[in-house]
Amino acid sequence: MTDLGDVRGDFPLLGRTFEGRPLVYLDSAATTQKPHRVIETIDRYYRELNANVHRGAYRLSAAATDAYEEARAKVARFIGAGSPEEVVFTRGATTALNHVAYGWGLHRLGSGDRILLTVMEHHSNIVPWQMVARLTGAELVYLDVDDEYRVDLSNLDELLDERVKIVSVSGMSNVTGALGPVAELAEAVADTEAVLVVDGAQLVPHAPVDVAALGADFLAFSGHKMLGPTGIGVLWGRPERLADLEPTEGGGEMIVDVTLTDAKWAPVPHRFEAGTPPIAQAIGLGAAVDYLEDLGMDAVRAHEEAITAYALDRLSEIPDLTVYGPRDVATRGGAVSFELGDIHAHDLATILDEHGVAVRAGHHCAKPLMRRLGAVATTRASFYVYNVAEDVDRLVEALWKAREVFGLD
């Protein structure tokens, strides 16, 4: 399909068979499989390096700390950050977005202020803002999506007035695959007081991202959607923004001094990492980043465009199948949501599962977008580096079987 080659051999889980055939894993937008390199790195950490970080005066703790901080440096390099200090390790993209909502929004928003979002957001980029809006009296306003499933910017000038203090947008929809208008919004907020937050949970794993050029103030993403383990994510912030961000969790590790009445925060980024961090997970994410850099993110993106184009093409052969997402692969990622006739998404997912094809069915944690699209539930196939054309063929074959089961012929 592309010069990425067949990397499936790097992923032990993909060697499993279901119904006597290799598993076709098409749910990478939910979580990705892990390459040997990540699994072995985590295994080795627990066998050889396990100790708490930034605490012990012994050599093992120092080695664990070095490995943890090296992972931070790898992630920083991967996204083009100016320094590792711009990278905060979190539990995932959700926690990263909550850091901004509570650490920035809660302290700066007041009655009459506005938070500008889009209807295409994942719940994790809606609910934290709703919670903070409730506490501050701020108001949420939304950019709509157009008929091509792209964020509609036609009324941006009208919506982006001086009341807007925060703009938060997905870099890539987990439902429609549409790329978010990050560059356009970055340009628009440049002349305003508003900060731009990018939910990069889908974008960062699937396309080259350079924060120096992104134009965002904050970027959130998750490790487990980019070949790393669960329980680790990243909040990147511009140094001047992180300096003004309030910690949302207090505890050990995030202080330089504590008295009975007061505490003084540790420097950035440690002030945002209260308690023992997910050490093995951070180091595992570092290994995932190494793996992706070896593949090359340009090649990752090219592979995804190619397999998505192939999938959209093959899916168009199936009668009564509706795809919810842009046709032009240059404007989208590899999450492909669809409906097939009157077959409910859960029924379709069950039938596909019986054919060894793993897909997601439901509202994809984006109920406002689903309502906007007029869909109750969709089936979603999502692709990553290990998917090949045969996976798409198996999906299409199983969809034809589903038509039979439901008597659509």
Added chain:
Amino acid sequence: MADLDELYREIILDHYRNPRRRGTLHGPHVHAEGVNPSCGDEFALDLRIEDGVVTDVAIQGQGCSISQASGSMMAEAILGKEVPAVEDLMAKFRLMMGIDEGDSPIDPNRPGSVLGDLEALQGVRRFPVRIKCADLPWTTLADALAKAEAGT
């Protein structure tokens, strides 16, 4: 794919596509709603009970074929039954589906003799993640009966 044919029996697809007793009730009735938050399936039930007998029932909802067909068949099965008989039906259904522990009450030699059309849902047992779909209307029914009992 015999399991799939067993799961999506003709009668299930028929109830999915042509749900019986769909609508709402006017006049005195109890109303209960159920939702499976993990998948978004919704089911709602209007129930009229007079002198201990289910004299009218109407259902609403949206979701997969299993949840909606289960609700449609349930609505037909409970209409005209006395409340204890409805409770007996609920208990048998739960045993058949393996939701409650115990022997299935279904007689394999006489299909349909115990729970009628509802027996078509037995195929769901082989798909454990889908059992909650079949059960949604029944937990909603239990809620409606509790409301009726409490007089709300």
